[in-house]
Amino acid sequence: MSSSEKIIEVKNLVKHYGKFHAVEDVSFDVYRGDVFGFLGPNGAGKSTTIRTMLSLISPTSGELKLFGRNLLTDRNYILSRIGCIVEKPDFYKYLSAQKNLEIFARLSGVTADKKKVLEILDFVGLKGREKDKVSGFSHGMKQRLGIAQTLIHDPELIILDEPTTGLDPQGIIDIRNLILQLKNERNKTVLLSSHILSEIELIANRMVIINKGKTIVQGSVSELLNGQELIVSFSVDNIEKAIQSLNQNNVTIDKDSIQGTNLLLHIAQENIPVINKLFCDNNVNVFSIETKRKLEDYFLKLINH
Amino acid sequence: MFWKSTYNEFIKIAAKPRSYIGIAAITLIVGIILFAMRLDGMMYISFITAPFEQSLSFEGNILNGNLMAFIILQMLIIHIPLLIAFVTGDLISGEGAMGTIRLLLTKPISRTSILLSKYLAGCAYTLVVLLWMGFMAIFIGKLLFGTGDLMVLKSDGLIILQESDISWRFLYGFVVAYLALVMIATLSLTLSCFSENSIGPIVSTMGIIILFTIIGTLDVPMFDHIRPYLFTTHMAAWRSFFEDPLPIEQITQSIVVLLVHIVSLLGIAIYKFNKKDILS
DSSP: OOOEEEEEEEEEEEEHHHHHHHEEEEEEEETTTTTTEEOOOOOHHHHHHHHHHSSSSSSEEEEEEEETETTTTTTHHHHHTTTEEOOOOOOOSSSBBBHHHHHHHHHHOOOOOOOHHHHHHTTTTTTTTTTSSSGOOOOHHHHHHHHHHHHOOOOSSEHHHHHHHHOHHHHHHHHHHHHHHHHHHHOEEEEEESSOOHHHHHHOOOEEEEEEEEEEEEEHHHHHHHOOOOEEEEEEHHHHHHHHHHHTTTOOOOOEEEEETTEEEOOGGGGGGHHHHHHHTTTTTTEEEEEEEEHHHHHHHHHHH | OOOHHHHHHHHHHHOOOHHHHHHHHHHHHHHHHHHHHHHHHHHHHHHHHHTTTOOOOOOOOOOOHHHHHHOOOOOOOOHHHHHHHHHHHTTTTHHHHTTTTHHTSSSSHHHHHHHHHHHHHHHHHHHHHHHHHHIIIIIIHHHHHHOOOEEETTEEEEEEOOGGGTTTHHHHHHHHHHHHHHHHHHHHHHHHHSSSHHHHHHHHHHHHHHHHHHHHHHGGGTTTTGGGGGGGGOOOOGGGGGGSOHHHHHHHHHHHHHHHHHHHHHHHHHHHHOOOOOOO
């Protein structure tokens, strides 16, 4: 469960590289206990925002507060309470998994004894691979080691930048389960960036969508995705008869709603069986019914552009 | 936290295969020189002493370990900068190329501390390389060729230094040579802060050394004002310890120029590293 304590406060964040505006106006809040989805198409400014939050990039303007403190003045205090993977999980390839974890633990101000390292490697599913050099690890194994690295100093907040990119389907499921374990078993607050809405929907409780460096919408995932009108596509055998039956029941159809033998209707979920029954009563055969949520449709349009 | 970071840097340098290339190269080159001198050393001595044979007679063990060490030092001080830059030029840019810089700079330690810990580790590596060269040149040289007075050939004559008067000269010579190599390490580390790949800083360091050496050796009046301030002019200052009497003023000037370069470059590196946006 998320609390009312704000862990991350991003206000009007702007980052310009000369004439290029990577982030134009991003604002969002993350609360303790959230699995927070940070969603946007490629190039939306997600990574730049995350890098700014981790002091890898200095912002052009805007306010960044983590754990109630300003990042510019309390950098080390803030970073000591964060574990992160930024884009790819890269490690020292010539060192073993254990040595890599020891190196990053030392820099995080903790001593990683062998027992602790083995326990964390076990948690991420890399038991028995502690002595292996990272050069021999697959991308999925590096992701797991990346998550192990984020946990080595037991941080309160974990930031994962596109953690499932480049993974096979099983790898994606494994990482997703690991993230849920972080929240459920270790009570971590997780910020997770992705360009895949379904991924965020499956694990996040709150989310923000950004595009072209600007915040589009933020809020609870269930409210944003489920508490809204749907776009329902009815595939029928007789489109004219279907339109006529809708018109007779005071349902107006515009030109954009007709796509071949498909009718796209903006209706609430409870009205789907009503419309279906209406078609059946008027001898219109329905071959299929597909639903899309407005936000999903909007997001897909963003990605496809 | 600084010492923990420095310890990390030692582990990384010790684990990198490229760190051993310098040691292996020195071992190979010194080995070849010692082997060649063992076979044809007297011919080399005859070549050096030929201009003086009509006025001087040479007695005793001229081809000795001290002479070997001096010859090796002269030859390798030109090549060692490359071996040093090979490791120190990779300290920052190598992290960028590998992607590990993202993790490194999201840890609760200041960028200045990270840079200085890398610098310290780089200086320690430089010392190890120089000590290894010293060990190979002096100890193995003496083991194979014995000891004796040191004959130093200069452009305007020949200096014979007595065996009992040599050890301290090597010691101080090594200290100044180390300072020159630390200057190279600082230069390559600074260039490393500007680059995202490993090769760039190494090639740039060597490019600068070659360019400055050419400017320093060209007998063109317009370079006369620049020459005293080029670090390359002072890189061979260690040789001054094998002159009699010692050119104290010249040695002091060289040390000051090298130190000014080191401090200035380190300042630039700290500034750049702190301002750098990590985009890799």
